[in-house]
Amino acid sequence: MIIVLKSGTPSEEIERVSTEMCTWGLTPEKIVGKHKVVIGLVGETAELDPLRIQEISPWIEHVLRVEQPFKRASREYRHGEPSExxxxxxxxxxxxxxxxxxxxxxxxxxxxxxxxxxxxxxxxxxxxxxxxxxxxxxxxxxxxxxxxxxxxxxxxxxxxxxxxxxxxxxxxxxxxxxxxxxxxxxxxxxxxxxxxxxxxxxxxxxxxxxxxxxxxxxxxxxxxxxxxxxxxxxxxxxxxxxxxxxxxxxxxxxxxxxxxxxxxxxxxxxxxxxxxxxxxxxxxxxxxxxxxxxxxxxxxxxxxxxxxxxxxxxxxxxxxxxxxxxxxxxxxxxxxxxxxxxx
Amino acid sequence: MIIVLKSGTPSEEIERVSTEMCTWGLTPEKIVGKHKVVIGLVGETAELDPLRIQEISPWIEHVLRVEQPFKRASREYRHGEPSExxxxxxxxxxxxxxxxxxxxxxxxxxxxxxxxxxxxxxxxxxxxxxxxxxxxxxxxxxxxxxxxxxxxxxxxxxxxxxxxxxxxxxxxxxxxxxxxxxxxxxxxxxxxxxxxxxxxxxxxxxxxxxxxxxxxxxxxxxxxxxxxxxxxxxxxxxxxxxxxxxxxxxxxxxxxxxxxxxxxxxxxxxxxxxxxxxxxxxxxxxxxxxxxxxxxxxxxxxxxxxxxxxxxxxxxxxxxxxxxxxxxxxxxxxxxxxxxxxx
Amino acid sequence: MIIVLKSGTPSEEIERVSTEMCTWGLTPEKIVGKHKVVIGLVGETAELDPLRIQEISPWIEHVLRVEQPFKRASREYRHGEPSExxxxxxxxxxxxxxxxxxxxxxxxxxxxxxxxxxxxxxxxxxxxxxxxxxxxxxxxxxxxxxxxxxxxxxxxxxxxxxxxxxxxxxxxxxxxxxxxxxxxxxxxxxxxxxxxxxxxxxxxxxxxxxxxxxxxxxxxxxxxxxxxxxxxxxxxxxxxxxxxxxxxxxxxxxxxxxxxxxxxxxxxxxxxxxxxxxxxxxxxxxxxxxxxxxxxxxxxxxxxxxxxxxxxxxxxxxxxxxxxxxxxxxxxxxxxxxxxxxx
Amino acid sequence: MIIVLKSGTPSEEIERVSTEMCTWGLTPEKIVGKHKVVIGLVGETAELDPLRIQEISPWIEHVLRVEQPFKRASREYRHGEPSExxxxxxxxxxxxxxxxxxxxxxxxxxxxxxxxxxxxxxxxxxxxxxxxxxxxxxxxxxxxxxxxxxxxxxxxxxxxxxxxxxxxxxxxxxxxxxxxxxxxxxxxxxxxxxxxxxxxxxxxxxxxxxxxxxxxxxxxxxxxxxxxxxxxxxxxxxxxxxxxxxxxxxxxxxxxxxxxxxxxxxxxxxxxxxxxxxxxxxxxxxxxxxxxxxxxxxxxxxxxxxxxxxxxxxxxxxxxxxxxxxxxxxxxxxxxxxxxxxx
Missing domain, CATH: 3.20.20.70 (Aldolase class I)
Known part of the structure; x- marks a missing residue:
């Protein structure tokens, strides 16, 4: 699952969302792309409702499920952006x-x-x-x-x-x-x-x-x-x-x-x-x-x-x-x- | 097997060599390349001695065996020249x-x-x-x-x-x-x-x-x-x-x-x-x-x-x-x- | 699709059901197994409601869809019975x-x-x-x-x-x-x-x-x-x-x-x-x-x-x-x- | 390469041949089969003349090359006998x-x-x-x-x-x-x-x-x-x-x-x-x-x-x-x- 943040999200807010995700038992990973910041989430996300995550911050643009079995390796995990x-x-x-x-x-x-x-x-x-x-x-x-x-x-x-x-x-x-x-x-x-x-x-x-x-x-x-x-x-x-x-x-x-x-x-x-x-x-x-x-x-x-x-x-x-x-x-x-x- | 002819071989000679090959039980095919003329030979060539063919005309440059199982399709059959x-x-x-x-x-x-x-x-x-x-x-x-x-x-x-x-x-x-x-x-x-x-x-x-x-x-x-x-x-x-x-x-x-x-x-x-x-x-x-x-x-x-x-x-x-x-x-x-x- | 008939179905009834199926635009094929008679149906069955077929005779036991892309070759088409x-x-x-x-x-x-x-x-x-x-x-x-x-x-x-x-x-x-x-x-x-x-x-x-x-x-x-x-x-x-x-x-x-x-x-x-x-x-x-x-x-x-x-x-x-x-x-x-x- | 010994070869002789092979830079391995004893040899045997090995003992029946790239795993290495x-x-x-x-x-x-x-x-x-x-x-x-x-x-x-x-x-x-x-x-x-x-x-x-x-x-x-x-x-x-x-x-x-x-x-x-x-x-x-x-x-x-x-x-x-x-x-x-x- 990934959390796509709105442009301009303050870094403290990114931090806060990440910390919150840890408390949910997930492993958040911050991915700084050219246009957006994305938080990748790995863990037991199958049962999670994306809308519940959406609610935790107004800076969240959307929450998307990574459909592929390879999560971190998937293009979706970086919201379409290539890595270097x-x-x-x-x-x-x-x-x-x-x-x-x-x-x-x-x-x-x-x-x-x-x-x-x-x-x-x-x-x-x-x-x-x-x-x-x-x-x-x-x-x-x-x-x-x-x-x-x-x-x-x-x-x-x-x-x-x-x-x-x-x-x-x-x-x-x-x-x-x-x-x-x-x-x-x-x-x-x-x-x-x-x-x-x-x-x-x-x-x-x-x-x-x-x-x-x-x-x-x-x-x-x-x-x-x-x-x-x-x-x-x-x-x-x-x-x-x-x-x-x-x-x-x-x-x-x-x-x-x-x-x-x-x-x-x-x-x-x-x-x-x-x-x-x-x-x-x-x-x-x-x-x-x-x-x-x-x-x-x-x-x-x-x-x-x-x-x-x-x-x-x-x-x-x-x-x-x-x-x-x-x-x-x-x-x-x-x-x-x-x-x-x-x- | 192919017969590579010297440049300038007169066309009657090419004809004569081809006809001779027919009498040997082979099927000759004339291939006019950019630089050379080649006569492709298909048939029972396994036992044939290339030197015996060489002797039939002074215009023959060399006689080469096509080693591939595909004869006419092989590059060797045209002496290296592509076809169009x-x-x-x-x-x-x-x-x-x-x-x-x-x-x-x-x-x-x-x-x-x-x-x-x-x-x-x-x-x-x-x-x-x-x-x-x-x-x-x-x-x-x-x-x-x-x-x-x-x-x-x-x-x-x-x-x-x-x-x-x-x-x-x-x-x-x-x-x-x-x-x-x-x-x-x-x-x-x-x-x-x-x-x-x-x-x-x-x-x-x-x-x-x-x-x-x-x-x-x-x-x-x-x-x-x-x-x-x-x-x-x-x-x-x-x-x-x-x-x-x-x-x-x-x-x-x-x-x-x-x-x-x-x-x-x-x-x-x-x-x-x-x-x-x-x-x-x-x-x-x-x-x-x-x-x-x-x-x-x-x-x-x-x-x-x-x-x-x-x-x-x-x-x-x-x-x-x-x-x-x-x-x-x-x-x-x-x-x-x-x-x-x-x- | 197949129509499985009850044991003892009279042959005129089998005939009648087959004829009816022809009028529906399907090709019926009678398969006489050891225990049952089955009518195989090939044609445009995708949209057909099995229940509608069921209604045409009280001798019909059930109507089953053949799920495989190979219809007549499928085991289902003979209701599980091998052919000879x-x-x-x-x-x-x-x-x-x-x-x-x-x-x-x-x-x-x-x-x-x-x-x-x-x-x-x-x-x-x-x-x-x-x-x-x-x-x-x-x-x-x-x-x-x-x-x-x-x-x-x-x-x-x-x-x-x-x-x-x-x-x-x-x-x-x-x-x-x-x-x-x-x-x-x-x-x-x-x-x-x-x-x-x-x-x-x-x-x-x-x-x-x-x-x-x-x-x-x-x-x-x-x-x-x-x-x-x-x-x-x-x-x-x-x-x-x-x-x-x-x-x-x-x-x-x-x-x-x-x-x-x-x-x-x-x-x-x-x-x-x-x-x-x-x-x-x-x-x-x-x-x-x-x-x-x-x-x-x-x-x-x-x-x-x-x-x-x-x-x-x-x-x-x-x-x-x-x-x-x-x-x-x-x-x-x-x-x-x-x-x-x-x- | 393997050395097949005659039946009844005394164990000291087997020992002696093995030791000799070590001095030639090879690694001998004794294989006791149902009918024969075989000495398997691994090492630089490509250049070795089997006849030279044959000469070192009258108890040697023959010396055979293992043709397969897998030596010890080959059936030849045990002279045809399965292992347990x-x-x-x-x-x-x-x-x-x-x-x-x-x-x-x-x-x-x-x-x-x-x-x-x-x-x-x-x-x-x-x-x-x-x-x-x-x-x-x-x-x-x-x-x-x-x-x-x-x-x-x-x-x-x-x-x-x-x-x-x-x-x-x-x-x-x-x-x-x-x-x-x-x-x-x-x-x-x-x-x-x-x-x-x-x-x-x-x-x-x-x-x-x-x-x-x-x-x-x-x-x-x-x-x-x-x-x-x-x-x-x-x-x-x-x-x-x-x-x-x-x-x-x-x-x-x-x-x-x-x-x-x-x-x-x-x-x-x-x-x-x-x-x-x-x-x-x-x-x-x-x-x-x-x-x-x-x-x-x-x-x-x-x-x-x-x-x-x-x-x-x-x-x-x-x-x-x-x-x-x-x-x-x-x-x-x-x-x-x-x-x-x-x-």
Whole structure:
């Protein structure tokens, strides 16, 4: 349920209404939008009569029920206004969100060694990326496959950050690693395989770093938003959703099916920023540029693109990585307006 | 297998090589590209030694095996060159193919009555569409649902064509209707449900009108190209492929999952033109503009968009139809360059 | 809508009620069950008040609305009673339906030559099969693959029938072949790829031979029953449903995913007999026995099993064919009670 | 790679070969089968020449490469012999494995209160179940849904165990809860959503309690076996695989698609015991008996069935729970031989 306040409502009145709501056993959350202030209410609201709430203050414009099962994640919860995830990086604040510039995150699947991560960081920064991605802890199908360099990879990410000023995004697979990862990372990634690892979601929801939540391989849009809701409900409002391809019957020429319609669907349902990962989404470097362009045209707020100095020798996911030169070229294309019907 | 001829090969020599190939039991097909002439060979080539063919003329540059199971549909068969489907319409020739302007096909799901189809045709023409779509024979899940007005709808399409000069695209469900449909239609549509109706594919392959082949709901890219191969093998080289969404586990907010990665994948595998249908692909009018933009950005050669003067009262598929005004607006957006990373 | 009549309703009264319903613009169909007579009504019943119908005769017990979109195919339409499909064969009538013995249909994917089809027919008959299956017209993904021997294969099926007295089941792909196929076949098969070839469904619905309707590769249960409804609505009440595996993300070790839960689901929803095809359902002969046993245990009314005298040399689908010896062994297992928890 | 030893190989020789293998940098594991002793070898074996190993002892019969990516989980690793998971319970040892009686695990989705869990335990024991299932920690799509009673539920499970002597199976979602769960549980369950929570797999692999590994919603058979390999590789050989339905396009009448062909497929690929969960597999109590019978007929080693004293009031998954009476009835059916072709 949300309480929409009239413009000009004095802050003491907002405070008073919130306090009152607490006494009703609800958890109020103040959302300051561009035009309005909204108080989001979570708790046992099913039986509540909106009119009873309306009566508690003349500054209340209306009281609306959030119909979606995902409450805090729903667009309605912010009365239609998109949210922004603002991430401080050494190079300055980066804002993820509708209407802002598309943020590009780039880097290798895994952090392999110092020279490769530094070189990649420098190249992707030069091309216009704002964040470096790179796995320290890697979820691998086989226990015998390279599992990431762990802590030492975190040091290398820290070094790359120091050298380039880029923000760092890296995956958390285990709550036990959370603290040391959070020392380096500016955004914590929850991978597709852990999208419904509810224990982990609660943990990243209870710490302050923004969270990049990848869509599970066969998660419906609703399940994905419910997973985001776990993080939001635990107190962390900074969630970025990342579509990375879903699993379908056709896996011959692409590794996954990139569900770009998720962009307008999410835009309608949620206020959260939307990222697209065409690298995992297709699984092949040669298909990444077309899908990156499509994602931007469809309205994505961010892109995550794998870049590796030598994809043929990558310890993981080489086939889907662009070379730094290919990434340069793609960024140049993406910085110019895209083609229209006339071509 | 294909025979690539040197530039300047005299036409009698091309003739001679083709005739020779016939005596070997193969079916040669001359493909005149921008730079080269290629002779495609279909038949029992598995055991053939390319070198033996090479020897039959000094004008042969090389002889290459087509590795794909789809031979005539493969990009290799034309030695990498895209094909064009040229369709004469009252308003002039329209060319579908890589590098040409994106062709827009628009109109209602079903032809309902004269005024609606004429009005729609005039509006979509004014907005920039080159073809009118409209179903006379409709494949409906229920035998009790509206099955299309059949022959009388064909007359209305003819009237709309006469009034506007637009080309006509309409679906063939039954070989028995082929002749009368072909009198009106400029392009024959094979619907998703009939993509592997091999009898029908052979029939449309044996007549001269271009064919729009929609992807089956759960057809792999390879199966789809093999279906195109049925048409090509029957003698009709004019096939346009249309992605219209595949069936996946997630059908809550979209009717199908629009597989836009099919665009770069097909571009690599085949020379045939590629159309995207975001209306069926998403099932909801509100998601059509984002997906239309994405399709163009990803490199589609054509778009098919449902437009209905009054979607709320449509006899079929109203939810996914744009109004003429919404279509106008979308066409204006698509005629300008699309957004880049900066927005 | 259905009219349930009281036991002992005189036949003139049944006639009178039916005639009355015709005058109301409805199509009545008399269904004689074990305990009751029911009159099924198809047409514009949405606005009809059941009570108004009730009033027309004191012999009417109640009038019930069929809530499912598939009317004649629904279990409700027969007031809960299963239907039987009775097929005359030279060896006598064979009954498909709930509560009757499980009917086994066996034979090769394609009819290849006289000796193989006769030999197979004799072996499967000896093992207990009641029907011989064998393709004369084959739907093949590639236009270059063996397409079936067509008419001459029909002659061979006729010869096998004459020799063994088995009933014949073979596929119709094209309405143009219907007549000549119906001369030989006792049951006409509609393949998975044509499940929504509505023109063909209407045609087989308008002729008298029973129809075996295979489930489409990605057809929902409801779409499948709606396809059956096309046949029933066209006047043919003898439809057998055959589950043959659906398409899912996992195709590494099986060709399709055999959806055995379709058995209890269909049992609840429809009165039509249910067949399972574990050969296409798994794609591998080694997995057929386990799935055949499971199908029988789950309540299937019939099994379709591919048998080939020399699977390694089969012109199509060899990998999923049992040898006659393997089929013998399976039939012996299936004729004994299956294992319980103690083993 | 595995070393198959001749019968009668002296144990010192087995020891010696194992020690030698350690010096080669490999991890040997002794597997005592019914007829043979096999030494499994894991490590960098790709470059190793089997003949070189053969030479180290005249007692070596042959040295074979395990071709599957899952090594320890593969059937080849035990030279074709199935493994057994032996679980001590107050009522005695229960053996899961091919050829042994089918083990039935039953109980509610969640442990709700003392009387319900005790009552359920008594009823399912009386009917023939050997294990009580019941969730203390529940993975729920919504953060606002009942999340299980946690620790207090563990106490109730302990009480039910004390009262009935049944073994206990309950889910671990978080490594932090592992110890306290292991105090009560005889088998630890890893749920579908955590099948690729590799951190958790490593943790349950490093403790001694047997593990029930549910298949992920969209996990291929190979990914599932690789997940089992994580547990085996961490040192725990006692893994039971549980199929619980996969996610497909058709979710109208069943919640998931129960992939019973997984039974013969797994039987071929792995030595591990196989359990089927028809409750989650179908999502509806009315379809459970048919699928339980099918699972047993197809060769399952164990069944997991949800039973709740009052499904209509269950805090979770009521729709798929049998009542104790329905469970009784099902167990009686399953204890008698199942129907054959004649019925």
């Amino acid at each position: 995830v603002v991430v401080p990086t050494p190079n300055g604040e980066v804002i993820f969100g509708e209407g802002h510039d598309v943020v590009v995150v780039a880097g290798p699947c895994s952090v392999e060694n110092e020279s490769m991560i530094i070189e990649t960081a420098q190249r992707v920064k030069a091309a216009g990326a704002k964040f470096l991605r790179g796995g320290a802890y890697k979820p691998r199908t086989s226990p015998y496959a390279f599992q990431g360099h762990g802590e030492s990879a975190l040091d290398l990410l820290a070094a790359a950050k120091a050298k380039t000023g880029l923000g760092i995004i890296t995956e958390v697979m285990d709550a036990a690693d959370l603290e040391k990862i959070a020392e380096v990372a500016d955004v914590l990634q929850i991978g597709a395989r852990n999208m419904q690892n509810f224990s982990l979601l609660k943990r990243v929801g209870a710490q302050p770093k923004p969270v990049l939540l990848k869509r599970g391989m066969s998660a419906t849009i609703e399940e994905w938003l419910m997973a985001a809701e776990y993080i939001l409900a635990a107190g962390n409002p900074n969630v970025i959703l990342c579509e990375r391809g879903i699993r379908t019957f056709d896996r011959e020429y692409t590794r996954n099916t990139l569900d770009l319609a998720a962009i307008p669907v999410l835009r309608k349902l949620t206020h959260l920023p939307i990222m697209i990962d065409p690298s995992h989404g297709t699984g092949w470097a040669e298909f990444v540029p077309a899908m990156a362009k499509a994602a931007v045209a469809a309205g994505a707020d961010a892109l995550m693109i794998e870049v590796h100095p030598n994809p043929a020798k990558a310890l993981s996911d080489g086939a889907q990585s662009l070379t730094p030169d290919q990434f340069d070229e793609l960024m140049q294309v993406l910085q110019r307006p895209l083609v229209s019907l006339s071509r | 489907v040229v369709v004469p319409t009252p308003n002039g020739e329209v060319i579908f193919g890589e590098g040409h302007d994106v062709v827009v096909v628009a109109g209602p799901c079903s032809v309902e009555n004269e005024s609606m189809i004429i009005e729609t045709a005039q509006r979509v023409k004014a907005a920039g569409a080159k073809f009118l779509r409209g179903g006379a024979y409709k494949p409906r899940t229920s035998p009790y649902a509206f099955q299309g007005h059949g022959e009388s709808a064909l007359d209305l399409l003819a009237a709309a064509k006469a009034k506007t000069g637009l080309g006509i695209i309409t679906e063939v469900m039954d070989a028995a209707d082929l002749e009368k449909i072909a009198e009106v239609a400029d392009v024959l549509q094979i619907g998703a449900r009939n993509m592997q109706n091999f009898s029908l594919l052979k029939r449309v392959g044996a007549q001269p009108k271009p064919v729009l082949l929609k992807r089956g709901m759960s057809a792999t890219i390879e199966e789809w190209l093999m279906a195109a191969e049925y048409i090509l093998a029957a003698g009709n080289p004019n096939v346009i492929l249309c992605e219209r969404g595949i069936r996946t586990f997630d059908r809550e907010y979209t009717r199908n999952t629009l597989d836009l990665a099919a665009i770069p994948v097909l571009r690599k595998l085949t020379h045939l033109p590629i159309m995207i249908d975001p209306s069926h692909g998403t099932g909801w009018a509100e998601f059509v503009p984002a997906m239309a933009k994405a399709a163009v950005a990803a490199g589609a050669d054509a778009l098919m968009i449902e437009v209905h003067p009054n979607p709320a009262k449509a006899l079929s598929d109203g939810a996914q139809s744009l109004t003429p005004d919404q279509f106008d607006e979308l066409m204006q957006v698509l005629q300008r360059p699309l957004v880049s990373l900066s927005r | 499909v009775v097929v005359p064969t030279p060896n006598g009538e064979v009954i498909f339906g709930e509560g009757h013995d499980v009917v086994v249909v066996a034979g090769p994917c394609s009819v290849e030559n006289e000796s193989m089809i006769i030999e197979t027919a004799q072996r499967v008959k000896a093992a207990g099969a009641k029907f011989l299956r064998g393709g004369a017209y084959k739907p093949r993904t590639s236009p270059y693959a063996f397409q079936g021997h067509g008419e001459s294969a029909l002659d061979l099926l006729a010869a096998a029938k004459a020799k063994t007295g088995l009933g014949i089941i073979t596929e119709v792909m094209d309405a143009a072949d219907l007549e000549k196929i119906a001369e030989v076949a006792d049951v006409l098969q509609i393949g998975a790829r044509n499940m929504q070839n509505f023109s063909l469904l209407k045609r087989v619905g308008a002729q008298p031979k029973p129809v075996l309707l295979k489930r489409g590769m990605s057809a929902t249960i409801e779409e499948w029953l709606m396809a059956a409804e096309y046949i029933l609505a066209a006047g043919n009440p003898n439809v057998i449903l055959c589950e043959r595996g659906i398409r899912t993300f996992d195709r590494e070790y099986t060709r399709n995913t055999l959806d055995l839960a379709a058995i209890p689901v269909l049992r609840k929803l429809t009165h039509l007999p249910i067949m399972i095809d574990p050969s296409h359902g798994t794609g591998w002969a080694e997995f057929v026995p386990a799935m055949a046993k499971a199908a029988v245990a789950a309540g299937a009314d019939a099994l379709m099993i591919e048998v080939h005298p020399n699977p390694a040399k089969a012109l199509s689908d060899g990998a999923q064919s049992l040898t006659p010896d393997q089929f013998d062994e399976l039939m012996q297992v299936l004729q004994r009670p299956l294992v319980s928890l103690s083993r | 998971v032996v679980v001590p319970t107050p009522n005695g040892e229960v053996i899961f494995g091919e050829g042994h009686d089918v083990v039935v695990v039953a109980g509610p989705c969640s442990v709700e209160n003392e009387s319900m869990i005790i009552e359920t335990a008594q009823r399912v024991k009386a009917a023939g179940a050997k294990f009580l299932r019941g969730g203390a920690y529940k993975p729920r799509t919504s953060p606002y849904a009942f999340q299980g009673h946690g620790e207090s539920a563990l106490d109730l499970l302990a009480a039910a165990k004390a009262k009935t002597g049944l073994g206990i199976i309950t889910e671990v979602m978080d490594a932090a809860d592992l110890e306290k769960i292991a105090e009560v549980a005889d088998v630890l369950q890893i749920g579908a959503r955590n099948m690729q929570n590799f951190s958790l797999l490593k943790r349950v692999g490093a403790q001694p309690k047997p593990v029930l590994l549910k298949r992920g919603m969209s996990a291929t058979i190979e990914e599932w076996l690789m997940a089992a390999e994580y547990i085996l590789a961490a040192g725990n050989p006692n893994v039971i695989l549980c199929e619980r339905g996969i996610r497909t396009f058709d979710r109208e009448y069943t919640r998931n698609t129960l992939d019973l062909a997984a039974i013969p497929v797994l039987r071929k690929l792995t030595h591990l015991p196989i359990m089927i969960d028809p409750s989650h597999g179908t999502g509806w109590a009315e379809f459970v008996p048919a699928m339980a019978k099918a699972a047993v007929a197809a060769g399952a080693d164990a069944l997991m069935i949800e039973v709740h004293p009052n499904p209509a009031k269950a805090l979770s998954d009521g729709a798929q729970s049998l009542t104790p009476d329905q469970f009784d009835e099902l167990m009686q059916v399953l204890q008698r031989p199942l129907v054959s072709l004649s019925r």
